[in-house]
């Protein structure tokens with residue numbers, strides 16, 4: 001009898017990331033590390049005003065500095081603008097609208113010379129009246145920021161379903177609230193950096209940290225005055241992105257313009273201070289909500305209006321309402337909905353996309369509010385959520401079929417594991433016991449798209465798969481891996497279909513001249529969309545191999561399998577032929593010669609929203625629940641997180657290591673959002689542009705996390721998987737806020753829950769109690 | 773031309789020499805004079821640990837260490853832990869534990885971990901969490917990094 005090989009399942013295993021060995025040995029080359037021959041360095045001259053007319057920019061002294069090769073201003077740039085509604089000229093000529101504004105840029109032999117040259121640039125301004133809040137910017141006669149928008153409204157979204165008046169009639173209680181969520185920023189460890197190179201015939205190669213390289217070509221080309229086809233984006237590994245690179249920002253066209261002016265490669269890298277000031281932020285939002293319920297705590301209506309401080313220009317922050325709206329309309333069952341959003345120009349910095357995208361903000365508001373409603377209804381936090389929970393395969397007011405979700409499971413398991421109810425009852429009885437340290441426990445949940453989001457005409461991803469004579473596989477995918485581990489997931493999916501070891505697979509994803517199209521890495525879509533495309537390409541290759549094997553043996557293709565680098569009989573694992581050998585035979589077969597290659601373009605079965613915001617824009621949806629137990633020092637206001645329980649519907653686990661890593665990392669980011677991260681902006685100026693004053697979570701602050709996963713097995717997802725990486729960042733902050741209330745009786749509606757705020761609120765509460 | 777100073781030191785086990793500007797940081801010296809890019813500039817202010825190296829066995833933020841201070845010292849970077857053969861046990865542990873995402877903090881983390889492991893004792897999670905306080909990671913949530921270091925400490929003790 002021949003050798004036999006058992007079936008091995010690599011889906012769901014704990015797999016080491018393919019890029020990890022290069023990274024732990026310091027061999028990975030980020031753009032920040034790259035040097036090309038004759039490369040120049042570049043720096044941007046930014047304004048120190050928030051709203052001013054530019055009268056004169058004098059760069060003559062900078063140009064005369066030895067070592068300076070080129071200085072450019074807006075007059076050297078094409079007229080094309082960037083941003084979601086094309087309101088942002090990369091180099092400003094006429095007026096500045098916020099603190100980061102780019103007025104000039106220098107290319108020189110060294111960074112030191114660039115810095116010296118920047119100090120020699122002189123600008124004359126005429127200050128204009130500034131405006132910093134939405135409220136002020138909406139007043140009649142307010143300063144106008146963008147001439148084309150005299151009302152200062154950059155973007156508006158409205159949705160309604162049912163009839164609010166009817167909802168009010170059906171309500172026994174109406175609970176109102178106001179929540180302002182703040183500015184935070186990505187803090188990628190690798191600062192923004194790009195490197196541009198121009199060919200003799202005017203084509204542009206840009207080494208970029210972009211998360212959406214294919215669409216970027218279209219967005220960037222007008223600012224360069226070239227055809228999008230003449231732009232090639234290469235994506236070396238990036239030091240984190242988290243949504244921050246989902247748009248074109250001025251530094252990239254500026255870098256290309258300098259390369260074009262000098263005919264030399266130019267690299268432009270931010271300082272950390274610049275990263276804080278000149279990167280997009282998370283979108284701040286002012287929420288107003290009125291929500292009704294019956295005496296049994298059954299939700300009747302939700303009326304939510306939001307104002308978004310748009311800052312001086314319009315990037316993806318202004319579009320976050322598309323996601324905020326989904327949570328507001330569809331998280332829990334609510335028959336009558338009204339939602340509105342206005343993004344309002346001000347002279348503040350502007351926001352972009354950031355992991356959780358509009359849902360971090362929405363979930364803070366909604367999950368805090370639901371806890372308040374529970375109290376009014378006399379229900380515990382679990383009961384109100386369970387009574388109103390979304391059910392599998394239900395239809396949302398915006399026309400999404402939620403498919404195989406399990407919100408109820410998420411709530412029940414997290415509550416059971418944390419012994420929630422017992423603790424919750426005990427802790428809320430201790431508010432006034434005079435103890436300094438108080439315990440609290442809180443829960444929050446959310447709903448998020450988990451199978452892409454069709455915000456463009458296509459939400460697809462392509463794959464080109466080839467196999468060589470030794471059964472080594474090259475997978476060219478459109479998907480971008482920004483450190484989250486999608487290359488490894490794609491390799492696992494392909495390895496499973498083709499029965500080859502993981503190390504025999506090379507994933508290439510970093511060059512728009514090689515890879516097929518993809519929308520970009522956002523919306524928790526890569527595992528789902530790119531994974532599906534890779535799976536379909538691998539299946540195609542598998543069928544080609546098995547068809548050839550069928551010809552060679554007397555076994556039909558459907559009774560063959562690929563395992564451990566061999567073609568085997570599916571029933572008993574008996575080896576038929578080594579896969580590499582079969583591939584060579586196929587290759588060197590004279591006139592019948594055939595190479596195994598496969599291409600695929602996967603377009604998920606979804607639809608873009610129509611003008612009424614109706615449409616099933618994601619191929620899958622998912623929920624998570626987080627429970628947080630905390631200890632509050634009522635004297636200092638400090639919150640220590642004792643433990644977090646996280647339960648998430650993941651569809652199906654593909655790489656357990658990667659999944660846990662995304663959950664932990666997402667929670668760390670969400671803790672920062674909830675407890676202390678705060679980009680302080682006063683009169684348009686960033687007050688804390690340094691790690692020492694902007695507090696990201698450090699190792700000793702990370703609590704233990706107990707994780708559980710629910711496998712709902714999505715019928716469309718690759719091997720049943722769903723996208724998972726945003727929910728952990730979305731859910732944790734309101735769980736912390738709800739725990740604070742459970743511990744102290746103090747509610748803080750506007751995050752972060754920093755010690756000053758918490759201590760003051762506790763003090764105010766005890767003063768009030770004393771007075772009564 | 774900034775004033776330059778001649779220095780000589782041991783870099784990843786080999787003697788080296790360079791003439792460095794007095795204004796250059798150790799990080800710049802390693803990057804510009806020796807083409808080492810593992811230690812990363814992520815803040816330049818001693819606030820993130822991405823630039824961590826070992827100086828006479830002690831972890832230091834190389835962005836704040838003057839380059840001239842390297843003179844006569846023993847300097848180690850991540851590049852010294854892998855020279856074409858097997859990876860260091862600690863590096864293996866990072867790979868296996870899933871301690872790496874974008875990887876930008878990783879070389880600094882590995883060097884800080886080397887420092888924590890130097891006494892050769894089995895480390896507790898708490899000890900490691902506190903020992904990593906100066907090393908920021910924006911991706912991982914730290915636990916998997918701690919898993920790696922604790923696992924490696926078991927092996928080396």
Ligand code: FES
Nearest residue numbers: 814816818821835
């Ligand atoms: S780069 Fe040295 S501590 Fe951040």
Ligand code: FES
Nearest residue numbers: 874875909910911
């Ligand atoms: S792995 Fe990205 S910063 Fe640590």
